[in-house]
Amino acid sequence: METKNNWKAWLYLAPMLLLMSVFTFYPLINAFIISFYKGYMPLRNTVEGFTLLGNYLVILKRPEFWNAVKNTFVIAFVSVPISIFLSLLISTALKSIPKLTKFFQTIFFLPYVTNAIAVGMTFAVMFNKTYGLVNLILGWFGITAIDWIGGTSNWGTQMTALLVFTIWESLAFKILVFTSGMQNIDKQYYDAAKIDSASKWTVFRRITVPLLSPIILYISITSMIGALKAYNTVIGLFGTKMGNPSYSMITIVAFVYKFRAELASKGYYSYAAAAAIILFLITVTFSLIQGVVAKKRVHY
Amino acid sequence: MSDVFVVNEKAYRTKKILSNVILYAFLVFVAVIILIPFYWMILTSLKDANVMEEIPPLLFLTPSQWKITNYTQLFQLVMSGERRGQPLFPFFVYMKNTVIVSLITTAGTTITTVLAAYAFARLNFKGRDAIFAILLATMMVPGEIFILTNFLTVAKMGIITFEQTFYQALIAMTLPFMTSVFYTFYLRQTFKQVPNELYYAAKVDGTTDFGYLIRVMIPVAMPTIITIIILNSMGAWSAYVWPAMITMKDEYRLVSNGLRGAFTDAGTGRTDFGQQMAAATLVTLPLLILFFAFRKQIMRGVSRSGIKG
Numbered sequence: 148m149e150t151k152n153n154w155k156a157w158l159y160l161a162p163m164l165l166l167m168s169v170f171t172f173y174p175l176i177n178a179f180i181i182s183f184y185k186g187y188m189p190l191r192n193t194v195e196g197f198t199l200l201g202n203y204l205v206i207l208k209r210p211e212f213w214n215a216v217k218n219t220f221v222i223a224f225v226s227v228p229i230s231i232f233l234s235l236l237i238s239t240a241l242k243s244i245p246k247l248t249k250f251f252q253t254i255f256f257l258p259y260v261t262n263a264i265a266v267g268m269t270f271a272v273m274f275n276k277t278y279g280l281v282n283l284i285l286g287w288f289g290i291t292a293i294d295w296i297g298g299t300s301n302w303g304t305q306m307t308a309l310l311v312f313t314i315w316e317s318l319a320f321k322i323l324v325f326t327s328g329m330q331n332i333d334k335q336y337y338d339a340a341k342i343d344s345a346s347k348w349t350v351f352r353r354i355t356v357p358l359l360s361p362i363i364l365y366i367s368i369t370s371m372i373g374a375l376k377a378y379n380t381v382i383g384l385f386g387t388k389m390g391n392p393s394y395s396m397i398t399i400v401a402f403v404y405k406f407r408a409e410l411a412s413k414g415y416y417s418y419a420a421a422a423a424i425i426l427f428l429i430t431v432t433f434s435l436i437q438g439v440v441a442k443k444r445v446h447y
Numbered sequence: 448m449s450d451v452f453v454v455n456e457k458a459y460r461t462k463k464i465l466s467n468v469i470l471y472a473f474l475v476f477v478a479v480i481i482l483i484p485f486y487w488m489i490l491t492s493l494k495d496a497n498v499m500e501e502i503p504p505l506l507f508l509t510p511s512q513w514k515i516t517n518y519t520q521l522f523q524l525v526m527s528g529e530r531r532g533q534p535l536f537p538f539f540v541y542m543k544n545t546v547i548v549s550l551i552t553t554a555g556t557t558i559t560t561v562l563a564a565y566a567f568a569r570l571n572f573k574g575r576d577a578i579f580a581i582l583l584a585t586m587m588v589p590g591e592i593f594i595l596t597n598f599l600t601v602a603k604m605g606i607i608t609f610e611q612t613f614y615q616a617l618i619a620m621t622l623p624f625m626t627s628v629f630y631t632f633y634l635r636q637t638f639k640q641v642p643n644e645l646y647y648a649a650k651v652d653g654t655t656d657f658g659y660l661i662r663v664m665i666p667v668a669m670p671t672i673i674t675i676i677i678l679n680s681m682g683a684w685s686a687y688v689w690p691a692m693i694t695m696k697d698e699y700r701l702v703s704n705g706l707r708g709a710f711t712d713a714g715t716g717r718t719d720f721g722q723q724m725a726a727a728t729l730v731t732l733p734l735l736i737l738f739f740a741f742r743k744q745i746m747r748g749v750s751r752s753g754i755k756g
Contacts, residue, residue, distance in 0.1 A: 157572065166623075244470065269727055270484060283506070416595065426592075
């Protein structure tokens with residue numbers, strides 16, 4: 148009875164598979180192919196030959212690409228661990244006040260339902276040297292106004308502002324996921340800890356984190372992938388100029404888009420493809436590393 | 448003996464109260480940090496030019512200081528330049544586009560994912576698990592890789608020209624986003640929870656597979672489907688790169704695209720923060736309203752996406 152509906156099953160899958168063949172599978176393969184073209188003109192669809200690594204070497208020689216890699220890695224390696232640690236801490240705190248959990252959870256979730264561009268612009272106003280809230284508060288502590296993202300700002304101040312914004316934005320999802328995860332942890336572990344009068348820190352380190360480790364791992368992988376693709380946050384905070392001087396806050400994805408837009412320049416589309424493939428390889432590498440770590444460290 | 452007990456009890460209580468105070472202080476502090484940008488956005492949007500010039504900036508405004516001039520200015524027509532004759536920030540046009548795009552992609556995504564999830568959860572066919580694994584693997588691929596070719600594919604359809612019509616722009620904006628691996632996965636989990644016995648009973652009664660999907664599976668999975676509909680609809684509000692890439696006219700774009708750049712005076716290079724924040728508030732508000740209306744479904748759907756992963 149069940150094997151008969153073989154061809155019918157394909158009928159149910161057809162719409163999705165058709166769309167994905169055109170807009171997911173073919174583009175994935177084609178990106179590799181484009182990255183091997185020499186002198187590619189995408190709109191005229193003309194090619195002057197093939198090269199295995201030529202386009203990759205071109206972008207690897209560009210300082211701008213390394214700047215993009217640096218910015219992207221700083222965003223990922225600083226914002227992801229901090230936001231995971233903070234959201235674990237906040238979720239643990241939430242767990243101790245069951246009555247108000249929902250209320251605080253709702254507030255903490257708000258950044259998730261906003262628009263990265265709109266909020267990025269708001270952070271730009273808050274980090275403004277003269278009219279911003281950040282310098283106003285720092286002023287209360289006697290710190291003179293800092294130009295975070297304006298005309299006299301430098302890489303460090305801009306990156307700080309970007310990291311604050313990125314962490315603020317990424318907490319919401321993690322807090323929600325961690326609190327739901329903690330609700331699934333068996334209460335007897337905590338009761339046992341109470342009898343042994345373990346300190347809160349010990350409970351956090353020895354019970355909450357290990358038992359939550361599959362979720363923590365999953366969240367670190369997905370947030371790492373998300374952070375490596377940082378783009379909208381940069382546009383939101385710095386605008387399309389992407390920093391001061393222009394493009395100083397460029398990310399790998401921004402690099403891809405910058406070269407993609409040069410439709411009339413010979414070969415640029417291939418540079419964009421090569422950069423996108425490199426990003427893909429970086430993402431895969433991180434996922435694999437984290438997967439291996441998981442096998443060794445994660446408690447199931 | 449009883450004295451010692453009382454002292455300990457007291458010490459314990461004091462300790463508990465103290466730790467509770469610290470706990471609440473911490474959570475309230477975090478809540479303030481989370482809420483401040485929203486506050487600053489709305490506050491700045493209500494400042495008129497005079498209040499805006501105050502240094503240091505005003506932290507609070509009395510209701511009499513609230514001015515909606517920034518909002519009215521957004522709808523005033525631009526006098527010169529490329530966008531002459533259009534409102535400074537055509538919010539309602541962008542909003543209409545965003546809603547239309549959101550409705551189309553959500554309808555498409557819901558239909559394709561329900562059908563596919565049903566096949567993966569209920570029907571048997573060769574290579575089912577292999578295909579499902581391949582689909583899941585695509586979730587790891589950064590979308591930027593697809594965009595390069597998708598742009599060319601859509602361009603080849605002849606709908607990215609200077610004579611682009613709104614209808615063509617809509618096709619280009621929605622077509623690549625009519626399905627979702629993640630929602631298929633999410634729905635499949637729900638479908639799988641429906642007991643097999645129901646399926647066999649329905650079969651005995653002569654119900655077709657499609658009839659079973661419509662009459663049993665979809666009603667049972669309705670909460671999940673509603674969550675998918677809401678989450679997917681919200682996606683159009685954040686869409687930025689793709690719509691900017693493939694729309695040829697300003698009036699075809701979505702809310703995110705209109706936000707950036709529109710408020711910098713080309714001559715002086717100065718940004719009008721008040722107008723900028725008024726526009727940001729207008730764009731954020733519908734999302735927040737949607738969130739408070741469907742808080743439960745949204746939070747449940749999002750939290751599940753993190754746990755089942």
